[in-house]
Amino acid sequence: MPPTAELLPTTVWEQAPYLGIMFIFMLFVLFWILKSRKEDQKFQAKQQTEWQSFIREQDTTWRAFSQEQRKENNCAMAEVNGTLKDVVTVSHALVNEVREMRADDHLVYQMLMDHDKQAREILDLVKKPAPKPRTKASKPENTLTE
Secondary structure (H helix, E strand, C coil): CCHHHHCCCHHHHHHHHHHHHHHHHHHHHHHHHHHHHHHHHHHHHHHHHHHHHHHHHHHHHHHHHHHHHHHHHHHHHHHHHHHHHHHHHHHHHHHHHHHHHHHHHHHHHHHHHHHHHHHHHHHHHHHCCCCCCCCCCCCCCCCCCC
8 A cells, every 4th residue: 555545544535536527527517618608708799799880870870860850950940030030020110110109199199188178168168158248228219309
């Protein structure tokens, strides 16, 4: 018996092949997991590439759509601005016209007040009792001058 054999019990030597097989099995599983991860990484890299190209295409499509929409929106806003300027111009003209009408109304009101004043004066003249006409003392007709 070798000198090391005395240090280890015989059950260890009996279990050593099982332990070696278990160690080899664990190494096999470890390498198999690493290989599958490598395949998964390749698959994920391929998927990422496909997704990036898909997203790039979508991004390009959306950018083109956004630029087209921006142009249409700018044209529509230019029309809205023109319309608003026209509305402001017309509103300003209407405000000026209303001011003129108010000034004219004030003149008409003043004329009506003057007319009412004149009508009151005429009415006062008409309502005043007329002074009794002065009559000349006339000579009695029955007097005979004989």
